[in-house]
Amino acid sequence: MHRILCLVALCATPVFAQDIDCENAMTQQAMNQCAHLEWQAADQDLNLAYGIAMAQAKSQDAYISQTDIPAATLLRNAQRAWIDFRDKACALEGTIARGGSMQPLLYWSCFARETRQRTESLRLFGEVN
Structure with missing residues (x-):
């Protein structure tokens, strides 16, 4: 029986991302998958913006006093807090259709x-000269 359930689970796996037409997603499963793909793309952009912001923060830290908290530390702590906020806020938003x-569409x-x-905020910080 366990083998049958595993086989059913394998057959039910989602289609590959290149097989999804997110412009014309018609099923809930496709819309859920497209929302996840949209988040993955947004996350890639976020990681790039974070790298730029961190470089900016480190450059600001070149001339701080020993009593100042480094901008890089502040940025890292803010990012960790933001991730925690995002995770909790989106979990809550998903409960609309619990x-x-x-x-999953609401969550992703x-x-x-x-x-x-958040990416836009990081970009603004990273562009400061």
């Missing part, structure tokens, strides 16, 4: 939206 097939859409907003 247990329903739309819950929230992740993408929050990540894009």
Whole structure:
């Protein structure tokens, strides 16, 4: 019986990302997968912006006194706090459809939206000269 369940689970795995037409997603499963892909793309952008912001923070730290908290430390701590906030806020947003097939769409859409907003903040900080 366990082998049959494993086989069913394998057959039910989602299609590969290149097989999804996110512009015309019609099923809830496809919309959920597209929302996850959107978050993954947003997360890649976030990581690039964080690297630029961290470089900026480190350059600011070149001339601080020993009593100042380094900007790089502040940025790292802020990013960790933001990740915790995003995770909790999006978990809450997903409860609008708790247990329903739309819950992943709400969850991943929230992740993408929050990540894009954070990316913009990091870009603004990273562009300071």
